[in-house]
Ligand SMILES: NC(=O)C1=CN([C@@H]2O[C@H](COP(=O)(O)OP(=O)(O)OC[C@H]3O[C@@H](n4cnc5c(N)ncnc54)[C@H](O)[C@@H]3O)[C@@H](O)[C@H]2O)C=CC1
């Protein structure tokens with residue numbers, strides 16, 4: 001595919017914003033501008049020449065960022081990429097739904113995949129997914145980020161793509177607990193395999209295609225995040241299993257572990273829409289100090305016996 005030079009503004013100067021900026025620089029025709037809320041430049045000036053903006057802020061930064069952009073008269077051709085993995089506590093909406101609601105005429109593209117930023121920063125090879133209802137916009141973003149170290153796939157299920165990345169953070173906390181308690185590979189395999197239908201149940205209820213969860217943004221990100229101490233969500237679970245307090249773990253992390261907020265929002269959503277989320281429920285009880293890590297394991301093991309594929313209707 002012929003790449004046309006693009007002007008890109010990345011919003012968010014955290015770990016992921018910086019990594020995405022470096023990835024886009026591999027294609028030397030791109031002009032990259034990085035903006036964060038601490039920048040001296042105004043946001044208006046930072047996006048004045050942009051063809052594409054990438055929001056790489058954490059969930060709590062999504063609405064404030066949108067509000068800032070709404071004060072600016074942005075062009076309807078500006079492509080908005082969202083790279084946030086979270087759920088909105090007020091509405092339970094995904095970031096792309098919030099962006100689309102705020103800018104109904106702009107193309108919205110989700111970027112999500114197994115992309116631990118520390119590995120990306122080292123220049124190790126990785127792959128990701130860009131997903132949109134607007135395939136031209138997704139192709140533009142694909143060509144911006146593709147390089148010899150970053151392989152970018154297209155997809156047309158943005159909700160499924162971002163929910164894979166969002167829901168696996170809850171499971172990564174459980175995986176950290178599993179490893180922290182040294183429960184073994186059998187237990188870890190059982191946990192992750194049973195997590196996938198749980199993620200698919202939530203996803204399909206929210207309008208995602210089940211097959212998206214078997215791709216890079218679902219199963220791929222589940223494997224990366226649940227098996228690496230580089231994952232902050234995994235480290236939350238690991239720390240809890242070591243008897244550390246949640247507040248202390250979060251202070252020591254010093255950056256965002258979205259799974260904590262996502263678990264709370266997910267349980268709210270699951271209650272309202274009557275979706276069975278047994279693993280997320282135990283993570284919720286653990287994060288909220290209602291049970292110990294050992295009790296969470298016992299609760300999962302003591303669940304009613306059932307057929308393996310009872311709860312999947314595809
Ligand atoms: N670090 C990683 O490996 C990856 C992270 N992500 C996702 O990207 C998002 C950002 O993650 P990181 O950069 O790693 O987190 P971080 O903690 O390093 O940075 C958070 C960013 O959000 C911004 N932010 C936070 N609250 C804000 C507010 N109220 N208003 C405006 N901006 C605000 C901060 O200024 C900062 O730029 C998260 O949703 C994360 O799940 C996705 C893929 C990989």
Ligand SMILES: O=C(CO)COP(=O)(O)O
Nearest residue numbers: 113114115116231232233
């Ligand atoms: O989403 C990620 C990897 O794909 C990053 O995981 P953590 O947010 O748990 O560090």
